[in-house]
Amino acid sequence: MTFDYDLFVIGGGSGGVRAARIAAGEHGARVGLAEESRMGGTCVIRGCVPKKLMIFASQAPLLAEEMRGYGWQQAQTGHFDWTAFRGKLDEELTRLENAYTRNAERAGVQIFHQRARLADHHTVELADGTRKSAKHILIAVGGRPARIGIPGDEHALVSDDLFLMDELPRRALLVGGGFIACEYATILNGMGVDTSQAYRGDMVLRGFDLEAREMATQQLTDIGVDLRLGLTPVRLSKEAGRIAVQFSDGSTDHFDAVFFATGRSPYTGGLGLENTGVRLRPTGAIEVDEWSQSSVPSIFAVGDVTDRVNLTPVAIREGHAFADTIFGARPRKVRHDLVASAVYLRPGELGSIGLTEEEARGRGPVDVYSAVFRPMRSMFAGSNARTLMKLLVEPETDRVLGCHIFGPEAGEMIQIAAIPITMGCTKADFDATMAVHPTAAEELVTMRHPTRRHDAAKVA
Ligand SMILES: Cc1cc2nc3c(=O)[nH]c(=O)nc-3n(C[C@H](O)[C@H](O)[C@H](O)COP(=O)(O)OP(=O)(O)OC[C@H]3O[C@@H](n4cnc5c(N)ncnc54)[C@H](O)[C@@H]3O)c2cc1C
Numbered sequence: 316m317t318f319d320y321d322l323f324v325i326g327g328g329s330g331g332v333r334a335a336r337i338a339a340g341e342h343g344a345r346v347g348l349a350e351e352s353r354m355g356g357t358c359v360i361r362g363c364v365p366k367k368l369m370i371f372a373s374q375a376p377l378l379a380e381e382m383r384g385y386g387w388q389q390a391q392t393g394h395f396d397w398t399a400f401r402g403k404l405d406e407e408l409t410r411l412e413n414a415y416t417r418n419a420e421r422a423g424v425q426i427f428h429q430r431a432r433l434a435d436h437h438t439v440e441l442a443d444g445t446r447k448s449a450k451h452i453l454i455a456v457g458g459r460p461a462r463i464g465i466p467g468d469e470h471a472l473v474s475d476d477l478f479l480m481d482e483l484p485r486r487a488l489l490v491g492g493g494f495i496a497c498e499y500a501t502i503l504n505g506m507g508v509d510t511s512q513a514y515r516g517d518m519v520l521r522g523f524d525l526e527a528r529e530m531a532t533q534q535l536t537d538i539g540v541d542l543r544l545g546l547t548p549v550r551l552s553k554e555a556g557r558i559a560v561q562f563s564d565g566s567t568d569h570f571d572a573v574f575f576a577t578g579r580s581p582y583t584g585g586l587g588l589e590n591t592g593v594r595l596r597p598t599g600a601i602e603v604d605e606w607s608q609s610s611v612p613s614i615f616a617v618g619d620v621t622d623r624v625n626l627t628p629v630a631i632r633e634g635h636a637f638a639d640t641i642f643g644a645r646p647r648k649v650r651h652d653l654v655a656s657a658v659y660l661r662p663g664e665l666g667s668i669g670l671t672e673e674e675a676r677g678r679g680p681v682d683v684y685s686a687v688f689r690p691m692r693s694m695f696a697g698s699n700a701r702t703l704m705k706l707l708v709e710p711e712t713d714r715v716l717g718c719h720i721f722g723p724e725a726g727e728m729i730q731i732a733a734i735p736i737t738m739g740c741t742k743a744d745f746d747a748t749m750a751v752h753p754t755a756a757e758e759l760v761t762m763r764h765p766t767r768r769h770d771a772a773k774v775a
């Protein structure tokens with residue numbers, strides 16, 4: 316049987332573009348790709364990139380405050396010009412979008428700027444009705460922001476909308492306590508928006524190390540976010556151009572904008588999956604094996620649509636491994652058990668890899684090396700902000716099972732710490748490493764004695 320393509324990719328985001336480029340450019344496959352919106356996908360257009368630029372923009376008031384503590388007594392930020400920032404942001408995103416398109420085309424990928432759906436195991440139908448056959452199909456359609464299904468939730472915005480606003484709201488509410496809610500609350504607060512955050516739990520960033528979560532929760536309040544814990548909206552309505560929010564405790568408040576940051580769902584609706592028999596998990600994610608292969612042998616899936624670890628570098632690695640395996644005769648699996656990540660807050664970020672203290676003590680004995688301190692930089696300026704450096708070590712093997720850092724530039728630090736930890740290093744390797752002085756990160760190689768030791772969890 317002959318096909319139009321060796322590979323057809325649906326979705327021009329992190330995972331899809333990497334797979335298409337490697338398959339075509341490095342392994343000589345004939346590759347087609349459909350993208351219904353802008354090339355680059357969530358990360359480039361409405362995720363990591365614009366979000367991080369906004370984090371940088373939002374830190375000015377904190378920097379000015381710190382510099383006043385260093386003797387720059389007049390340091391002030393003045394007024395934040397959202398229009399000027401957005402103009403520059405739009406230009407930058409267009410530049411990146413063009414680079415993604417150009418690089419894929421240079422590798423030999425034929426791009427269709429249209430929505431695509433599956434017609435059968437080897438056929439994709441584009442929005443204009445044309446059909447393309449392919450020996451292999453890769454689904455890399457990502458996810459979409461989820462709404463919580465309360466009355467009036469059509470009045471709420473989602474994360475995508477922040478990057479498109481003509482002006483910033485005067486008063487905003489973030490709903491949720493995950494990555495996006497905490498990062499967006501930090502951004503809006505830093506840009507001068509009167510910011511509230513409602514989270515149904517008692518501490519933000521569920522799933523992260525408890526000690527680090529406590530610090531992140533405290534920091535949100537310290538920087539001026541009105542963090543309302545144990546609270547969730549139950550109804551939204553429009554009143555005189557503002558949004559009235561009724562909360563679970565019976566209270567009502569009014570905001571100019573309400574953002575739901577309540578998770579993301581795999582974007583599998585309307586994709587024609589019923590024409591293929593591709594199996595889905597209960598969450599709507601495409602079920603794949605360790606080779607990213609679906610229940611239909613010719614159809615593979617990578618990235619957020621598979622809901623494994625929903626981060627850009629993971630989607631990229633999955634796409635790359637898929638292309639090497641299928642087209643490069645270089646079978647490669649992706650490890651999902653040891654993935655570093657960062658939550659970009661200000662002034663402290665949260666960087667993590669490996670087990671949390673709670674997970675580690677649930678598995679067996681663990682030594683906890685935890686240093687909480689006021690770093691010299693902010694302490695001199697008069698701030699009480701604290702930094703956390705934490706290592707979790709398996710006593711029997713001395714292996715480092717996890718590392719959690721809360722503080723300025725924790726994202727940068729955890730990227731470096733992730734290398735030895737991924738290699739399987741021991742605490743003795745950290746101890747043998749000479750410190751770099753004076754830095755905050757030197758604590759990682761100077762913690763001599765465990766702060767506490769948990770014995771093996773008792774099995775009931
Ligand atoms: C606000 C926000 C901030 C984030 N910040 C970070 C961060 O700091 N670090 C990090 O690692 N991760 C971050 N993420 C997560 C990261 O963006 C995703 O994990 C990553 O983009 C997933 O890549 P993907 O290839 O699976 O999907 P996507 O990048 O979402 O790409 C999917 C593409 O498919 C297209 N598409 C969908 N359906 C069709 C169809 N039927 N036909 C044609 N095209 C279609 C979409 O338009 C989209 O371009 C963030 C996410 C958000 C929302």
Ligand SMILES: NC(=O)c1ccc[n+]([C@@H]2O[C@H](COP(=O)([O-])OP(=O)(O)OC[C@H]3O[C@@H](n4cnc5c(N)ncnc54)[C@H](O)[C@@H]3O)[C@@H](O)[C@H]2O)c1
Nearest residue numbers: 463491492493494495496547576577578579625657658659
């Ligand atoms: N820095 C980064 O790497 C980064 C940044 C942003 C997003 N991301 C990725 O995007 C994903 C999505 O981010 P997110 O923050 O939307 O999801 P999340 O899963 O991190 O957080 C969702 C939040 O919404 C709350 N929630 C869910 N349903 C609710 C309901 N019915 N009522 C009230 N609250 C509810 C949850 O309790 C949780 O606090 C992340 O899991 C992550 O993989 C990564």
